[in-house]
Amino acid sequence: NAGVTQTPKFQVLKTGQSMTLQCAQDMNHEYMSWYRQDPGMGLRLIHYSVGAGITDQGEVPNGYNVSRSTTEDFPLRLLSAAPSQTSVYFCASSLQDSLTEAFFGQGTRLTVV
Amino acid sequence: GESVGLHLPTLSVQEGDNSIINCAYSNSASDYFIWYKQESGKGPQFIIDIRSNMDKRQGQRVTVLLNKTVKHLSLQIAATQPGDSAVYFCAETPAYRDDKIIFGKGTRLHILP
Numbered sequence: 420n421a422g423v424t425q426t427p428k429f430q431v432l433k434t435g436q437s438m439t440l441q442c443a444q445d446m447n448h449e450y451m452s453w454y455r456q457d458p459g460m461g462l463r464l465i466h467y468s469v470g471a472g473i474t475d476q477g478e479v480p481n482g483y484n485v486s487r488s489t490t491e492d493f494p495l496r497l498l499s500a501a502p503s504q505t506s507v508y509f510c511a512s513s514l515q516d517s518l519t520e521a522f523f524g525q526g527t528r529l530t531v532v
Numbered sequence: 533g534e535s536v537g538l539h540l541p542t543l544s545v546q547e548g549d550n551s552i553i554n555c556a557y558s559n560s561a562s563d564y565f566i567w568y569k570q571e572s573g574k575g576p577q578f579i580i581d582i583r584s585n586m587d588k589r590q591g592q593r594v595t596v597l598l599n600k601t602v603k604h605l606s607l608q609i610a611a612t613q614p615g616d617s618a619v620y621f622c623a624e625t626p627a628y629r630d631d632k633i634i635f636g637k638g639t640r641l642h643i644l645p
Binding site for chain 1: 564566568573574575581621623625631632633634635637638
């Protein structure tokens with residue numbers, strides 16, 4: 420049982436490049452979400468999904484897209500990377516009936532130069 | 533608006549003593565309040581939650597207290613151990629059946645030998 424797996428662990432992008440951060444969970448969790456964590460700050464919610472085919476915006480959605488075609492996967496796409504998107508990104512999942520007991524991945528450290 | 537904040541950015545506690553980490557919130561409509569622990573280089577880990585209709589909840593070596601009158605949340609850790617060194621985040625779900633978890637900024641707990 421791998422839990423929540425994020426890839427890659429580290430990534431450097433040039434301004435304007437696009438990329439997809441991958442997130443997969445093998446716990447059959449309905450709820451998945453993406454957060455970014457900046458130094459000295461808490462985690463800020465980017466997008467979330469309550470099930471396959473359903474996504475919604477969080478606190479800081481601009482510059483990011485998501486899709487949820489399967490229960491297991493919830494990729495986060497950066498369409499045109501900006502230095503302000505330099506951050507550590509965490510994916511989380513939980514059962515809909517136990518939303519607060521979220522399981523987090525190990526994070527992706529993204530640097531945009 | 534929604535906000536979850538913390539009184540102290542760093543807390544130093546002697547090993548074996550009890551730790552108390554505090555958190556203030558502003559949203560009276562929040563449904564759940566949650567504590568997460570984040571060790572260096574890892575994603576957050578769920579510790580305990582409390583629903584807004586409760587005042588106290590106990591787990592293994594941890595107790596969460598909720599004071600709705602002054603909008604204050606605390607996490608008490610009994611007999612603090614070196615493994616408790618981490619950043620602790622309080623978080624909330626903003627409203628009943630609102631499928632979001634909003635985080636505060638975090639308190640670093642430092643254990644003194």
